[in-house]
Amino acid sequence: MDADRMRLLLRALMAFVLAAIAAYVIATLFFTSANLIRLSAVGAEITVADAVRTFLFDVRGMAPSLLWTQYGSLIFIGFAIAFPVAAVLRRFSMRSEAARWIAPTLYPLAGATAIALILILSYQTYEVFAFAGARGVLGSLAQCLAGAVGGYLFQIMLARKEVRS
Amino acid sequence: MVPQRVCQAFIVACCIGLVGSQAASADQSLAASLRVEVVADQLDTPWGLAFLPDGRMLVTERTGALYLIDDRGQRTLIKNVPPAFVKLQGGLLDVVLHPAFETNSMIYLSLAHGRQKHNTTRVVRAVLEGDTLTNVEVIFDSTPKGTSVHYGGRLAFLPDGTLLVTIGEGADYREQAQRLDVVLGKIVRINDDGTIPEDNPFLSTPGAHPAIWSYGHRNPQGLHVDPQTGRVYAAEHGPKGGDEVNVIEPGANYGWPIATHGIDYSGARISPFETYPGMQEPLVYWTPSIGPGGIAVYRGAMFAEWDGDLLVAVLGHRHLRRVDLEDGRDVGQEILLQDRGARFREVEIGPDGAIYAVVESVNEREKSGQILRISRALSPASDGDSSPSESEALSQASVSGP
Incomplete structure (x- = not known):
């Protein structure tokens, strides 16, 4: 492998890690918010300080680790499967004039799909929402949106690097 | 003068310490000399147990x-038991006798009823005639939910003849435990025919379900009325941490999910609050979780x-735990029978003063449920059947908060 290819691979890896971290933090923000909104709806008085404290706890509590069932770990694993698939599809779509328009949507779609699959598979496994912040249609859509943002960031970081290189 | 007082105080302290250590050692030797007999085995996930006046037992399998x-362990299958929704934690749950069973032969069963998308914790009553249930009648249903976990399902009669029923919150519906218009995450109180007692606490609260007795519960699978004091105890599973035993008062809010000592299985917070104004603190809580099932207050001569x-x-954590209560406070805990390798589901005090435990998953084997009779061995050293229980006195500080 020549130096340029190695550099490109390292940059892609860096973009992947940053995108996954960003998606995880945004997903956790939605997650915490959804839980706190539900608690408020049944009478809990939650201050901004309570919310910030809870969010920081959740960021630490669900963070990626060697335990693959952690939500953060699952997002990393999901992205690690989804983004290479999106890269292949992107390459195919760029070859066709008719399908070129789809190329910019592929990474965000891959990120959203990865999180949707995490939620679906975990629900099928436990038969309850293992990730309570994703309960309900809005809760699940918010999590998928976080995945889409992660995919979009990955695409931007990759594009910038492609331009630079 | 001062040294004399110091000496007196020292001597008194030594005496207290000596007496205390002797009491502790007596308790531990008692635990070590428990005699454990298997009354029935090869049961498929047994859940509830009730003693008939003649000493026989009714046992439910989930x-x-x-x-x-x-x-002698001979079992008779009772016919015409209403079908239950058997899935995950759902199925046939508890059984209790009517306080006037000797005259009316009436029993009460709790069970999961319905289907995956729409199921309830149901209470039925029936007359036990020989080996058949007759006059089977549904007397209560919780609010329907779409999960097959967290049913609660324990039953207990109060001294006034009304029936308490624990109802779980269904996991995905945890906030409903705080809503008075929904019967999830509640303990309800009904008359023996399913009607609502006229002195229930939320009878005059607009929009509230009239059967609610207490609220803010997660998955209470333990319920016991102390026959001596009438005090009601309920045990409920927390998530990751925050298992609780509560003393149940009518109309009280037990906090879930606003106030909890546990966090979610995902590692996220359930709530920012461990305590909250207006919500009851548990009598005992366990973090990390131990998984409490049934509970009973020991009253009897066998283990005075x-x-x-x-x-x-x-x-x-697969054991029977004794919580030493002094003046209504937890002053120490002891782990018993951990060597059985069994999940302890329920505990009852028998008419003979022995402790009866319903256990399941013995050494992870299927259909390995048992009914254990735990009594005091006459001579621990010579008794081959006695099970040397793992006895471990635990300091309150290490396992419980308040």
Whole structure:
């Protein structure tokens, strides 16, 4: 492998890690918010300080680790499967004039799909929402949106690097 | 003068210490000399147990069967048991006798009813005639939910003849435990025919379900009325941490999910609050979780030293736990029978003063449920059947908060 290819691979890896971290933090923000909104709806008085404290706890509590069932770990694993698939599809779509328009949507779609699959598979496994912040249609859509943002960031970081290189 | 007082105080302290250590050592030797007999075995996830006046037992299996078991372990399958929704934690749950069973032969069953998308914790009553249930009648249903976990399902009669029923919050519906218009995450109180007692606490609260007795519960699978004091104890599973035993007062809010000592399985917070104004603190809580099932207050002559103590059947950590209660406070805990390798589902005090435990998953084997009779061995050293229980006195500080 020549130096340029190695550099490109390292940059892609860096973009992947940053995108996954960003998606995880945004997903956790939605997650915490959804839980706190539900608690408020049944009478809990939650201050901004309570919310910030809870969010920081959740960021630490669900963070990626060697335990693959952690939500953060699952997002990393999901992205690690989804983004290479999106890269292949992107390459195919760029070859066709008719399908070129789809190329910019592929990474965000891959990120959203990865999180949707995490939620679906975990629900099928436990038969309850293992990730309570994703309960309900809005809760699940918010999590998928976080995945889409992660995919979009990955695409931007990759594009910038492609331009630079 | 001062040195004399110091000496007196020292001597008194030594005496207190000596007496205390002797009492502790007596308790531990008692635990070590428990005699454990298997009254019935090869049961499929047994859940509830009730003693008939003649000493026989009614035992439910979560998978849907109800058995009558005599003291030799002979079992009779009871016919015409209403079908249950058997899935995950759902199925046939508890059984209790009507306080006037000797005259009316009436029993009460709790069970999961319905289907995956729409199921309830249901209470039925029926007359036990020989080996058949007759006059089966549905007397209560919780609010429907779409999960097959967290049913609660324990039953207990109060001294006034009304029936308490624990109802779980269904996991995905945890906030509903705080809503008074929904019967999820509640303990309800009904008359023996399912009607609502006229002195229930939320009868005059607009929009509230009239059966609610207490609220803010997660998955209460333990319920016991102390026959001596009438005090009601309930044990409920927390998530990751925050298992609780509560003393139940009518109209009280037990906090879930706003106030909890546990966090979610995902590692996220359930709530920013461990305590919250207006919400009851548990009598005992366990973090990390132990998985409490049924509970009973020991009253009897066989274990006079344990009179008034709380026995907790522990599923997750697989033992029977004694909570030493003094003046209504937890002053120490002891782990018993951990060597059985069994999930302890329920505990009852028998008419003979022995402790009866319903256990399942013995050494992880299927259909390995048992009914254990735990009594005091006459001579621990010479008794081959006695099970040398792992006895471990735990300091309150290490396992419980308040």
